[in-house]
Amino acid sequence: MARKDSTQQELPFLKERQQFRALLLSNPNYFGNLGNSPFKPKLEIIGNNFYEELGCVGFQPQLGRLEAVVFVKQPFGYGGGLCSQGTQEYVRFFISYDNGVNWQDLGMSSFTARDVPQGTEGGKRLEYDVSVDIQPPKKWCFIHNFARVRAILSWNDPVPPDPDHRPIWGDVHNTVIQIDGFKLIKLYELLHEAKVKLPSNLEALIDPQQSISLAKPELSLLELSKTYGDKVEPHRFALKELNALVSQQTLSLQSTSLGELLPGVELDLSKIIDQLFPKEGLDGNTSYEQLECIGYNPVLDSLAGVIRVKLPSGYSGGPCTAGSKEYVAFWADLDGNGTFETYLGTTSVTTHDFSDIPKEGLEYAVFLPAALTKYRKPCQEGPVIIPIRAILSWNVPPDPTNPNKPPVWGNHEDTLVLVDPGFIINPGEHPPMVQTVGGMNIANIGGLGLANGAAATAGFTATDSPFGGEVGITGRIVNPTDISAGAAKLKYRVELSKFDPVSGTWGAFNQFVSDSFNLGLDSFPSLAHSNVLQSVDAQGFFEYQEDLTGPDLIFPSGNVLARWQTSGNDLWRLRVRVKDPGSLLEWVSAAVTVQLDNAAPTGGLSDPNRPFIGIDSVNGTPIGNGACNDFTIGDTVGGAYEVRDAHLSGFSIFIAPANGGTFRLTSPVVVSGAPNAGSVGRSYPALPTGGEAGRWEVDTAKLPRCGYTIWITASDRTIVNSGFVGWTSSNVVGLCLRNPGK
DSSP states (O other): OOOOOSSGGGSTTHHHHHTHHHHHHHOTTTTSOOTTOSSOOSSOOOSBOSSEEEEEEEEETTTTEEEEEEEEOOSSOSSSOTTSOOEEEEEEEEEESSTTSSOEEEEEEEEEEOOOOTTOGGGOOEEEEEEEEOOOOOOOTTSOOEEEEEEEEEESSOOOSOTTOOOSBSOEEEEEEEOOOOSEEEHHHHHHHTTOOOOHHHHTTSOTTOEEEOOOOOOOHHHHHHHHTTSSOHHHHTHHHHHHHHHOTTOOTTSOOHHHHSTTOOOOHHHHHHHHSOOSSSOOBOSSEEEEEEEEETTTTEEEEEEEEOOSSOSSSOTTSOOEEEEEEEEEOTTSSSOOOEEEEEEEEEEOOOTTOOTTOEEEEEEEEOOOGGGOOOGGGOOEEEEEEEEEEESSOOOTTOTTOOOSBOOEEEEEEEEOOOOOOOTTOOOEEEEEETTEEGGGBOTTSOEEEEOSSSSOEEEEEOEESEEEEEEEESSOOOGGGTOOOOEEEEEEEEEETTTTEEOOSOEEOOOOEEEEEEEETTOOEEEEEEOOOTTSOEEOOOBOSSSSEEEEGGGEEEEEEOOSSOEEEEEEEEEOTTTOOEEEOOOEEEEBOOOOOBOTTSOSSSOEEEEEEETTEEEEEESEEEEETTOEEEEEEEEEOTTEEEEEEEEESOSOOEEEEEESSOEEOOTTOOEEEEETTTSOTTEEEEEEEEEOTTOOSEEEEEEEEEEEOOEETTTEEOOEEEEEEEEEEEOTTO
16 A cells, blocks of 8 residues: 555555454454454454564674564554653563474564654654664584574563564564574583593582583685685685785785785776775665664664675675675764764674574674764754665675765665654763663653553563662663773763652652673674673772773673662652763653562461461351361362452462362352353452452362362562563462262
């Protein structure tokens, strides 16, 4: 369908987009995407990608990051304009190590889409990136380690952890990724693999737990020439050396032959010189690799690109060698005149030869800290849309001074990205921006400190959720200092203010997060990864480690600012204060309210440590409270329960072993479980958030003779350790079920 963007009314299904949540509340299968639902669909829309589409999905194996580029294709249909809350685009990732037989959930990420008619006229789309960090199992480098990855895009409806889920608006992208081999290995593993046994006199002298770094040699031109024969063009595998020779100003070309400079390479330079200096367009040869998508991640303020590697060889050696690099350089056209005058940096990913590469190739990803947030404006001033250009160049970095120079091997991609609106940031200012708390975007945390919606990177969904355990805090400081040029690192402190329920007032921000943590640092384009221990000084300040000026760009993994080890169940506000050691100026972020809950559900007055359950009746006759008793098949066994928590999610009463039995709750409300399902329960919001005390009973008529336990389990809605929902606890009683007359 051709795009018509002159008015909202000309776009299809706009009414259904605007009423989407209400329609699903009226009928969960309104759009017919739930295969086994008892609800009949009203309008079948499954996998419609008219408004948004998954363009590419790729993996950065050296840094363990999956990237997905999403195309936002229309000017309307996203819940409102720049000054609105907009709507979420969700992407959940899955991985399979057995060619799609079994899938593992890798988590979900999202971004906010809004109506942006200005600047997207004429079919122009906006391109976004979402990502998740993963640590897939590694193997020896000589064992090719491929995996299938599936990404599911869903607009305004979080993707459940189901790899076969069919989104209403969105689509599904399948690809194959390559996982790097070991970089470090224990000595005992190496000896075991090599089937080597140390002499007894050496065993006591060598620590078998010692880690060994596995070297990956760089193959010489002679080795590559012998390996490739006529399968790979000489000006392909010798490109880096040819480029160095052409660029070397002091070399005497009249007294030195090409054969002497490149021994073992048979190459007639006169026949391929035009290929070394492509002139037309911005693209070179794409038979080996091709840059297919680029996008902007507004959460991490980074750019990403996805590269398809197409052939089994031509990448300077197999996975046990140094291989070759796919470089991608990014430029921005900040004034919109088409010149792409602002160089943003170069990143890369390492690739290798694989004889068994799948027919569709392998998708690799690159990413780069972009620092585009500093160009944002208030929403009332209209969208900040920045044209971005990326150039892929194999094994030779693109020229950082020329965004129009075509690569020998590679191509370019241009796109438009939208910088989220916000207050104006002037040069020299270093305001902090808190992005997530406890895994939740701060826009999804309300004034009472409870979170709602899908997590920013983990796979959970919050419902009026407090926080507990380790609360991760992520964000960025805009315009970081030029550390590589000798400037002092910025300092920041996460300040805390506690609410006093007695006086009903907030305290001063006179406490701070002081927990030390390990921070990962990624370097570009070298692809080095390191860790630094972040500890506060006497005034509670951490050092900010980001450096966007080089020569290597330093990017804190996940934008982690702090890891708050919480305790108690109080209400807090947190904010980030930044101090410039050079100017002594300071900046403070807006405060975020956080309700803590570090207590699992209990039984209240009945049991202060866990949910309460007891057996006290048979066939309606009291028998005295007890934790164990004998009954006859056909009896209706009953008892009391009590579940308490400040933020209760739900509870379940069930029998084990699960041989049947029909449960029901008899008070304070009557709830019947499915016949012979062996369980019954209640969930928030039907269940009061503080919990309840009541009675239960089970009909044992369909249960065989056996000994049984009856369990009660309860969970709350707390976001625990920034990664999952629910402190849980349980309790149990027992019964012995006998045949009648026995």
